[in-house]
Amino acid sequence: MGSRQLESFVTERCRSGTLTVTEACHLFDRLLTTRDPAPTIYPFNHLFTTLVRMNNLTNHYPTIFSLFNQLTQTNQISPNVYTYNILINCCMRVDRIGLAFVLLGRALKEGPGSNPGVFNPLLKGLCKDSRIHEAAAIVLDKMPKLGCTPDLFSYNTLMNGICKMGQIGKAEELVDYMVSKGLQPDVVTYTTLIDGLCKKGLLDKATQILQCMISKDLEPNVVTYNALMNVLCKKGEIEKAEELLDFMVSKRVQPDIVTYSILIDGLCKKGLLDKATQILQCMISKDLEPNVVTYNALMNVLCKKGEIEKAEELLDFMVSKGVQPDIVTYSILIDGLCKKGLLDNANQMVQCMISEGLEPDVVTYNALMDVLCKKGEIENAEKLLSFMVSKAVQPDIVSYTILIDGLCKKGLLDKANQMVQYMISKGLEPNVVTFNVLMDMLSKKGEIEKAEELLDFMVSKGVQPDLVTYNILIDGLCKKGLLDTAYQMVQCMISKGLEPDVVTFNALMDMLCKKGEIEKAEELLDFMVSKAVQPDIVSYTILIDGLCKKGLLHKAEQILQCMISKGLEPDVVTFNALMDMLCKKGEIEKAEELLDFMVSKGVQPDIVTYNVLIDGLRKKGLLHKAEQILQCMISKGLEPNVVTYNALGCTAQTKRN
Template sequence: MVCALSLAPSSLLSPPTSKSQSSFKFASHRGLFLVCCVFPQFKSRPHKKIDKPNSPPTTTYPPININLDDLFVKIETPPQQQRKVKKRKAGKKQKGKQQEEDVITAKGARRKFDRLLDPLADIREFNNFFSALVRTKTLINLVFSFFTRLTQVERSYPDEYTYKILMECCVKTNRVSLMFGFLGRFLKDGRSTNAHIFCPILKGLCDDNRVGEAVIVVLDKMLKFGCRPSVVNYSIVINGMCKKGEIEKAMDFLLYMISKGCVPNVVIYSTLIDGLYKKGEFEKAMDLLRHMVSKGCRPNVVTYNTLIEGLCKRREIEKAVDILHEMITKGHQPNVITYNTLINGLGKRGEIEKAMDILRNMITKGYQPNVITYSTLMDGLCKKGEIEKAMDILDDMIFKGLKPDVRTYNTLIDGLCKRGEIEKAMDFVHGMISKGVELNAVSYSSLIDGMCKNGEIDKAFEFVNNMISKGHKPDVVTYSIFINGLCKQCEIEKAMDILHDMNSKGIHPDVVTYNSLIDGMCKNGEIDKAFDFLNSMISEGHEPDVVTYNSLIDGMCKKGEIEKAMDFVHGMISKGVELDVVSYSSLIDGMCKNGEIDKAFDFLNNMISQGQEPNVVTYTIFIDGLCKNGEIDLALDYLSDMISKGCAPNVVTYNTLIIGLCKKGQMEKAIRFVDDMISKGLEPDENTYRILKAFFEPDVLLRISGLCKKCEIN
């Protein structure tokens, strides 16, 4: 979020003192493209200074895509003049829209360019035309050929803004090397460099993952060209470092910047705070915020949004709401992004009612929810399994005139597929297509995943063929879904065939792919094969994660190889991978099944001491071990402990205790547990009925509340 907004200078709203200053601010705001020139490491020709007696005078024109003068008038002039400005801007907007419509096709663009050439139009008209082509995205490549034709015409003098548009095209089309030539031509025309012309160079290098070279430009090359790096130059490099996760380097670069007398602005501070949050350095982020304020740099809405997003990701929603209140108290109005971030955070925590309260508060304050707001709410509802309520939100969204996008539909498709309602999801897809919304890779992946989990592998294969026919190539996610589905069906050989197929097509498996195969092999009892595959995974440069280790630990424990599993755990910890609740649960289960209850008890206590809270699965495993060991009273004590810690027992927990009590002859207590389970809204499953039929006569079963309606009694 911050990285996307961090390129606008904080001084954008202060009136320019001259045309050149306005031009500089435009370059700072827009000009973040790639240029590289005559630097030795770029292996280009040495630059020769060219005299320019016949060169055209350097002209500075208004910005291409934003009229700064109008922006200043809007801020500083009375309301009646503001209305005039709005009318003028509306006229310009209409004119710009008409121009884009004129060049919407390649044929139309060529006709328009020919009209500009004969008679030769002012360079500003060419700039506006090129800019319109860039905005179409599909016709962006025409700019290069048109520029070549323009330079072949006498009396045509491309200016600084022409080159900026060309540089933007290079960035958007990933033609970094071509940009070097444009800079060389720019210098050949006799133009001098300045700080803002380096913004494209720095942005381009950072976008191309060459942040180190960008640093050299700021520390060395700019100075050799007689340019003192500006706050925007530093901002671009710091932003590039943060995007790469090199937050320590970014902080060092901030100190270097300050040592050179360049004062950081709110954009730089916000970028660094965002970077620290993303690295989990929350305390450092707050320290930097306090430092920023102490230096007289006031946080803006982007800074506050960064803080709110970071807290929401940590699930500290209450603190995020406090930041919202502080933000309003200090005179900063939240925007739609602020509210959407809070709604998303609450949705992920399953607190939909609170998310709805934020939505209502947002509307009361005069902010209109957008497609992202509604899609976020729907995602939260779908994750809770409340698909029908999500559908109601969709209807409300359409009623209010908002057009759902593919992300909105994907949320509902994924929710239906996770619930196993594939046919309903397909009906929804047909409706989506009829509204002109095309499926994307995420849509196909959700549907294929749903089919695979439903055991409909053949149907999923047919759907992939349909996906390919529509021009969507299966990616590593699609292949991983198939491999996982086949492994769940114990079709390991077929899964390996899919792996070979994806490799032959140049699609490399990722950690998720390897994890699915290792888990499938372990569940199939092929532990040695799984270890061979682990070694293959490491040799391919993929670092195993806790999911990989958990599959292997579980496989060994199920084979009764507890000592081997424990040795493996020590190796896992030595590599910096910490055990999670799944790791502990698998080991406790193995120990209990091996009759090592005391060892399991010690391991459970060790788990709690390490800050890992047992979940319902962990408790149920241990209770089952105690029941099978005949220690029913201790099992009941652990049930009480589990409930006191806010962990609600499930049907499996109750079934474990019911069969344990029955085996101990404590029939009345077993019946009370059945009643207790039903009173808590838990439906008895087939195992419950099987246990009761094995231990009770039909007349006794009829006394158990609720079961007489569900249990067939002969």
């Protein structure tokens, strides 16, 4: 076989995708010993490229450099710029940056180093390792000094690294610099900058860059539009994202799997599952198969809506389509099962995940730990924490906060504080959620001064209070009757740029109603509406209860009608407030009618409902009827409590008399 025939054969074998390391070495040796004429560098480059692209590069990269050394020792075939590009790229992939610099030095000495193609893989590797300063020094200083002019790829690589570090100002300066050097930015340059701006949430500036790009007759590509769509969806501006989709299609830019996945995820996060499903069908109709990211977005919203069965059906469907679930898929399902209290099912899902070769991560363990804590099984949660550590999975701030919250809810404040100290010893600083958990416990125990001290402490640690923090304190102050101090806390919150929400107003309204200041509570309701804060079921129930306690039943009924007109259905607490008022006024028949009405509305009576009615019947001397209500309550699976027994005790005494 002649030299040129052998070159063609090597090229064909490299393109076949079936070449092995052994065969590559054999072909290399044949090329190296071929004479008259000697082969060109190109088949050697094909072999190097194929070897670099093979799996398990870390196992055979020494072979690549051994072959390169053999090539250079012949003194007949000179490596060209592509040879050095391939080999330096190989060095960066196996984290041998020192060897990459050695190869660069050799290229500079032998001639090809004046071509930016030799530098570019080194720049790419440095940027990937976040060594931006070194990459910038090469592009802006060393390359020009060595007589090598950076090309567009050089600048775009550096731009990508700078943007990924979030240094948008420097990225913009780089665009100006490259223009000053006579190099015009291309679609990749602008798209990289737009993506960086979008990731920083600077949508307006990104849009300006887009307009600038279009004005230079550079058409945005699908990557450009995806960057903009991603930030719109993250900001919840779904309508604008859909408009952008229509616009890109009008510009003959076809959406890809990433485009649709971004939009589906955005719709899911807004709870628009039906619309997300429509987009999924549209995507499939365009022969774009959903990937695991797409399915995970849909599964996540199903689990958050509590539709676990549908989520499991979706899992089966994606597997039937050849899409393998990943760790995120299983973590979503496990979390959903845990939130439904289905711990056994969640554990089964963990076993299924492990059988697929996927090890549970910290997110998986956190979901399991959370359900254990919510069920009050603190010891089991602590055992799980120890188990995850034994599996080399390091607990994060969420893990410890879940456990601290569980301990606080069990009233084990000392143990919770110990866990905080342990967490800190592991190098994890408490965040605002951790502090809120501790503060909530103190507030519920009535230890407001300690809660305020904790607020000062968290601020001293550089942790800024959020709306939840202030709401916890305001609620605690209100429950202690310290209304003036609560109002001061509201002012403090506003001064920090945090606007009161419905929870804030409810705490204040509850305090006013408990003090009998109904008019002020009504004024506060009007004020919150004027501030575009919509009252919820709790707001109206607080006011209804306050009016009932003042004997203003007619006004309470008006508020009830107002609430219903706004699409808010009364809950058991609302009905209990009204029933209590009716019973205290001796209007037992109306109270019984109200019981029938609430049941017809799908609201199940609770122990409070029955206790109120039993007490009302007893006070009217309707002892037999009271006992009937008791039996009805027990038949519903509700056990009598101390309030029930007190009422029944009076009944028994009356009977004896």
